[in-house]
Ligand code: IPM
């Protein structure tokens with residue numbers, strides 16, 4: 001029997017509700033199989049930790065999680081702590097520290113979910129957004145001078161490196177190649193941004209030659225928002241810079257029915273470090289502590305975590321349980337217009353997992 005060592009980092013707000021729910025699902029899964037077990041270690045990093053210690057996580061925090069097999073993360077954000085502190089002090093510190101350079105965001109309309117697009121059939125919207133996760137607009141380079149004076153100036157410099165673009169393009173082409181339609185759309189803005197985005201386009205063309213069986217096209221980021229709404233079926237795998245993909249993935253999640261459902265993986269494809277899985281939603285302080293959060297985004301992230309560990313049978317069983325639960329409107333949480341609680345949805349998914357049979361490894 002294999003033992004997987006998992007770090008759980010609930011963070012702030014509803015992260016503290018959905019991460020334990022995700023752990024419950026993994027525990028239910030482990031009870032139903034002889035193939036593997038989990039060893040969890042929980043880390044109380046986040047805004048509460050910041051209030052006590054002045055930092056979101058300890059200086060040597062990365063060392064505590066570096067040797068784990070995977071990380072399950074909740075969310076970071078607090079009304080009393082500036083957003084750039086919660087983000088840079090925890091989530092980005094982990095993503096960049098562990099060089100999780102590929103952020104993967106699958107989007108589908110799950111059974112039982114009504115998307116807002118009238119003419120879009122569920123099978124028309126099946127995308128994976130690949131977000132460059134280590135540089136670009138989030139490189140953190142910049143500064144402020146003359147603070148508080150009329151001549152104050154500030155910069156946020158977006159940096160793209162050849163190595164960084166090559167590796168994310170190669171990852172995206174490979175992912176597109178593994179999907180039935182073998183179709184990749186490269187998002188760009190090289191009409192307005194005439195240096196880094198032009199290099200981005202050039203490298204996309206270079207890497208495309210390694211993948212002759214992948215069909216690909218280029219779309220300007222602004223035009224791509226209209227294409228997502230008007231012609232969703234023309235898209236499959238999408239690759240974009242850090243900020244472009246950040247924005248497009250919220251649109252994608254909304255078009256698929258709810259931000260509460262969307263999952264994401266911060267992946268180190270070379271597996272030098274553990275990868276980190278998390279729901280795409282934020283800490284949602286307005287509903288925290290009420291048991292109303294939708295845990296499905298975390299459960300789908302758990303599916304991605306299991307796939308990353310190579311546990312494809314287990315991943316499939318969790319996904320089937322999720323889809324059975326979304327099909328049942330009485331198990332919809334408030335974000336989906338229902339009245340179900342986090343605990344009810346979690347119990348239903350765990351019960352379904354208990355009923356399915358694990359196949360031998
Ligand atoms: C995301 C989020 C974060 C981001 C926020 C919480 C800073 O929106 O994961 O998409 O912008 O990266």
Ligand code: MG
Nearest residue numbers: 246247249250
């Ligand atoms: Mg975002």
